Amino acid sequence: MALRRALRAAGGRWVQRLCSVSGGGGDTIFALSSGQGRCGVAVIRTSGPASRGALQTLTQPPRLPPPRVLALRRIRDPDTSETLDRGLVVWFPAPQSFTGEDCAELHVHGGPAVVRGVLRALGRLPGLRPAEPGEFTRRAFHGGKLDLTGAEGLGDLIRAETEAQRRQALRQMEGELGQLYQRWTETLTQALAHLEAFIDFSEDDNVEEEVLARVTATVRGLEQEMGAHLRDGRRGELLRGGVHAVIAGPPNVGKSSLLNLLCQRPAAIVSPVAGTTRDVVEVALNVGGYPLVLSDTAGLRDATDPVEQEGVTRARDRLQRADLILAVLDASALPTQRGGLAATLGSLLPSPSPPCILVLNKADLLPGGALPASCPQGDPLPPTTLLSCKTGEGLDRLLELLGGQLERLCGDPLAGCPSLTQSRHSHHLSAGVTALGRFRRDCHLDLGLAAEWLRLARRHLGRITGQVGAEEVLDIIFRDFCIGK
Structure with missing residues (x-):
């Protein structure tokens, strides 16, 4: 049956998504996550399975503090046992961390010599390597901690220079835009399931004739809602x-x-x-x-x-x-x-x-x-x-x-529906609206073709959030992140 085939395919995609961890390969990454240069406190973070051992090796006493509790520790060189600094450390066991993996943070004094010493010490530990730009956030995406719109919002928050930019980026990072697109995806999925049921079982009189009318009405309402979202005057951009x-x-x-x-x-x-x-x-x-x-x-x-x-x-x-x-x-x-x-x-x-x-x-x-009075006023x-x-x-x-x-x-970044912020979103939404329009054109002529238009619209929404076809846009999204984020 077409419905069963669609469900099996959808399930396979989700299994593939959950099992893939791009760029991880089981290794542990580390980086300076705070700004470069002299500062009061520098934050160095790790993510990966070796984070626990790295934190135990570098700290004295080696006993880990309770999860998510800052503790004062002496941080030492693992080869010479020389004290590099005294600072605060915190331990985030998986999955309750930013990336969903075991993570650790070392809050040390921000002098360049201290930071270099700690980073060199981490680099000499087996299984650890320096992180690439955006790799922490990329792992968070693959760990299901945020979708692509949330990752883009995080990048915008890091680069925000005005209050309005901060508000918009924070709203997107917290998932409001992704939740909107997810709701639309779920609506499309339900409409597609009902349409597949109508195609498969209508001849057996097990499906009411009103099903097709309800699907058409649902798609028409969604098309109007997505169209209104697109016609926002580029406020978010x-x-x-x-x-x-x-x-x-x-x-x-x-x-x-x-x-x-x-x-x-x-x-x-x-x-x-x-x-x-x-x-x-x-x-x-x-x-x-x-x-x-x-x-x-x-x-x-x-x-x-x-x-x-x-x-x-x-x-x-x-x-x-x-x-x-x-x-x-x-x-x-x-x-x-x-x-x-x-x-x-x-x-x-x-x-x-x-x-x-x-x-x-x-x-x-x-x-x-x-x-002057002679200057025209009208x-x-x-x-x-x-x-x-x-x-x-x-x-x-x-x-x-x-x-x-x-x-x-x-506009007001805190009012109403979250705004489009990326041309990438506009492209896929426009294509999705076009597909919904073609569904309405073909639903009375060829239901099989009409169902394909619904699948295409759902695929475009999935590309925005990263549920489908994410790999081809990951490098573009994460390449502008700073190292350590």
Whole structure:
């Protein structure tokens, strides 16, 4: 029967998953898990079957402390019995450890000589070898301690530089995204089982005719839910990688001055000579807990100098790929005719344009610090603010507008359904939604083909979490981890 064959195949895949431990081979790994360089405390960890013996060999007295209890021990060289340090050690017997294997940690003083001495001592013990980047987390994945989305969340947490990034990564590491995909996988599995039963037993009148209708309704609801998850405006990806904002405008309106004001350092050259900026100058900022990658670009005009022409070309290319634009104009030289300001702004922005903030710089040159009464007020404009890069007046209002735009683009990482964070997720989800759509097309024509579409959709969900076809993406996911994690 097709149903029994599917169940046997699924069972075989799970047995293969549970029995495989990539990169382990029964050996024990060790690494410095805290940061390099001088520090108060350095953490050295091991994982594998020789962890217990290694901890007993290096510590005095050799009696192991109770599991998961820190104990003060003298740490010695196994060859010379010389004391290397006095520090805290902790023992994590399998399976109650990060990797699911026997693990140990040595918390020693963070001087480079101490760390080198302990690592050399571990390297001389039989069965131990230095860990590869990400190998602890990879073993945790193979030990069933976390799925691939959790591993990716852990990597993002290590690299998080803003509060919003930390919140999103922690939520993913704790399994919320993986649990969502697992729920969808279970829904698909149940629908596929019911469909297989209908195919196998409907001729015997042992399966109700309503089964097919229920399967179709379930798949339609899941397709809508997955589609909505995909249409999140790339919030998770923007938060993870940073919102790319471009400062654009004509020459000599203060674009480079604005970049320097926002990053509080002379990152770009400022000069009264028009066309000073020729290349893209990029800085990373933290604005209200959200990551911002801000680019200063060449002034947009019909340049005659070949180098400036290339700068303008690069500026327009960067505008096409921007998530947010800070359009800068000279507040003291605005067009006075109705519609003139909107037309000037439109000549700067790509079509279609991403969200934009209009910055009217050089407010210090305005009489009374306000726009003249003759300046048109009825133009359809994006959020607009007056600013003086020279005095800093108006910066708070600009930061308020900028923070609001970043919040709208990235969303609240703690609210609602967890967001997509990787293009890998988007690819497999899109393919899964396509497969569900083809199921609905074929379910009234060929039930066998329709069942294959459900299997394909489930396989794509499994590739996200690592339940199926994980090996081909493991190296990509773990290669950017630091050694010791």
